[in-house]
Amino acid sequence: MNVSKTINKILIVILCFTPFFMAPWPSDIIGMPRVIFIISATLLMVYIWIRYEKEKIIQFKTLNLASKLGILYLLLIYISTFFSVDKLNSIFGISNNRESVILLTCYVLIFLFSMEYMNFDKKKINLFILSGVVMSIISVLQFFKIIYFESYSFPWGNFASPYGTLNNPNYLGAYITLILPISIYMYFSEKKAIYYFSSCLIFTVVLMSRTRGAWMGISVAFVILMMFFIKDKEHRRKIEILVISFAFIAFVLNLLMSGILVSRAVSIVFDFKEVAAPEGPAGTPGLDDAAGSYRMYIWKRVIETLPKHPLFGVGVGNLRYIFETYYTKEFLAIQTQGISTFQRAHNEFIHIAGTTGIPSLITYVLMLATVVRASYMKIRSNPISIALTVSVISYIIQSFFSNNVVYHSYMFWIILGAAIHKGKTLEKLDTEEISDDHESIA
16 A cells, blocks of 8 residues: 555545535534544544554654644643543533544644645645635525525625535634635646636635634735745736735625625724723623624633643633633623633634643644744745645634634644645746745745
């Protein structure tokens, strides 16, 4: 068996097909099928690796820094689970929307396998973008209520906030932060109009989702990509075309949605001032307002309680414990407003600190920084590293306003590993030209 090709295929199936997995289970047709498949696929890769790669026994000293930090991060999660306020909940994700130590273990293993085996060549890129196009078409149909599932839809005037097959518009936005930068990169670097149309369609959907964290991630990604390509005249023309196209799409959608895109964009600035001041639920905005899900209130309360559990947090999936224990009156008052649980901090970094401790947060941040730096340094030898690096950065930015969940997290860990995979360069790209742009930025 060719282990590299086999694991590569498994990873691409996870990346491109898992987002569409659904099952006829009334209680959870979207989440649980993905959990089962991700765990099964990870176990299969582990079996293949052990069965056919016996000679490659891992020695810690031979691993690169990103691998060591990933393993250390997982070790700290295990230690945190030993001190968890609810160990069974942490291990199995019994009552917290499937977030569990088992799933986090799969993510880290997927990262390690992707780093070793994921050769992100043009065929895989095209398949990844195609999956994003399919998701976008589904989302557009949902937006216009052509496809409409009452239990999962988010009604909004004459339209509905699309979620694709990802359960929530915010999750759709996070998904797009991984795909759109790669599609834009391919449009800039290749002479194929199909990448222009895919970029415009996917951009349309991220606006429809009204997910401001994703908007911020995509905006930063676009600026970084422009910096790489703006030096060349032909690329500069493509940038101008895409900027004009994106502006036109935003203008039309804003008219169609009665100005809500502009108000949402402006609210990014004003929400921080408006929400940071309140002390407790009396002044905290509701779930469906511009601030969304008590985001600032949760951030503040989790940060305040970090000194109580600084090393190992309260355990994976136990964020609610912080509010039930230390802010009981506020928690009960907020529940009367229709909010039953606080399962996530709506900020991945604050969430990690609160659930698995400050050391695990530091390790996680160092791992991300190591991957971004290593991927950036590979640009000379492998131009696709530009797209993967920007994709990772885009997702990280949106994660300041959201959490890693089973609907899209596995994709991030695959891209994270692929960004520093020591594989072949992407064919038919002008490597020398990209290198010149890289030097001008450096």
